[in-house]
Amino acid sequence: MSAIDSTTCVIGDIHGCHESLVHLLSKIVHRADTIVFLGDYVDRGPHSKEVVTTILSLTKSHPRVIPLMGNHDFLFLKYLNGEESSLFLQVGGKQTLISYGLSIDASTEEIHQRVPPEHITFFRNLPLYWENQHAIYVHAGLMPGCHLSQQTAQWCLWARESFLSSTADFGKPVIFGHTVFPDPLITVDKIGIDTGAVYGGELTALLLPEQEFISVPGLHTSYQ
Numbered sequence: 210m211s212a213i214d215s216t217t218c219v220i221g222d223i224h225g226c227h228e229s230l231v232h233l234l235s236k237i238v239h240r241a242d243t244i245v246f247l248g249d250y251v252d253r254g255p256h257s258k259e260v261v262t263t264i265l266s267l268t269k270s271h272p273r274v275i276p277l278m279g280n281h282d283f284l285f286l287k288y289l290n291g292e293e294s295s296l297f298l299q300v301g302g303k304q305t306l307i308s309y310g311l312s313i314d315a316s317t318e319e320i321h322q323r324v325p326p327e328h329i330t331f332f333r334n335l336p337l338y339w340e341n342q343h344a345i346y347v348h349a350g351l352m353p354g355c356h357l358s359q360q361t362a363q364w365c366l367w368a369r370e371s372f373l374s375s376t377a378d379f380g381k382p383v384i385f386g387h388t389v390f391p392d393p394l395i396t397v398d399k400i401g402i403d404t405g406a407v408y409g410g411e412l413t414a415l416l417l418p419e420q421e422f423i424s425v426p427g428l429h430t431s432y433q
Contacts, residue, residue, distance in 0.1 A: 391410065
């Protein structure tokens with residue numbers, strides 16, 4: 210199979226919904242030559258640690274797995290580095306800590322005892338974006354009029370309305386998560402696939418170039 214014929218599977222925001230992730234992978238892993246994760250593996254849902262463990266295991270068994278960084282992963286990394294914790298805890302970080310067997314007042318020593326070194330390495334090495342022949346992939350969005358190589362973490366991780374309302378042409382569709390939609394957002398230049406798994410919605414995957422969506426149920430009781 211040539212690169213031009215290959216199938217890429219993109220998976221939206223997981224947020225600790227491990228059961229949904231396992232269910233979705235069972236439907237797509239045999240169909241995809243490349244699997245791209247759009248970030249936000251942690252926070253809000255109950256099983257962040259298990260989500261990361263499963264993705265790390267997948268990287269060892271599947272030919273190409275590209276996990277990108279989301280804003281919640283960035284906040285967790287800052288917490289692990291001892292830099293900042295208040296925002297992390299405000300946006301669902303407590304559930305992440307519980308999944309690692311940690312309390313909100315855990316010491317640095319406890320954190321590094323409970324969080325496996327390979328998980329810390331995972332978060333430190335997450336790229337902001339990726340592209341192939343089908344599309345550009347990013348967690349939140351891209352700055353209009355700015356070359357891909359010049360995009361900043363602020364835009365890639367946190368972009369919202371300024372990106373959503375833009376019609377900037379990046380030469381390929383931009384596939385993103387971060388902003389929750391009841392169903393995938395499909396426009397000429399972008400596709401949003403965060404369908405709110407942690408809020409009682411669905412966890413969605415997109416197969417390219419077919420543009421086929423595959424979704425599974427998210428949390429039975431949504432995160433509040």
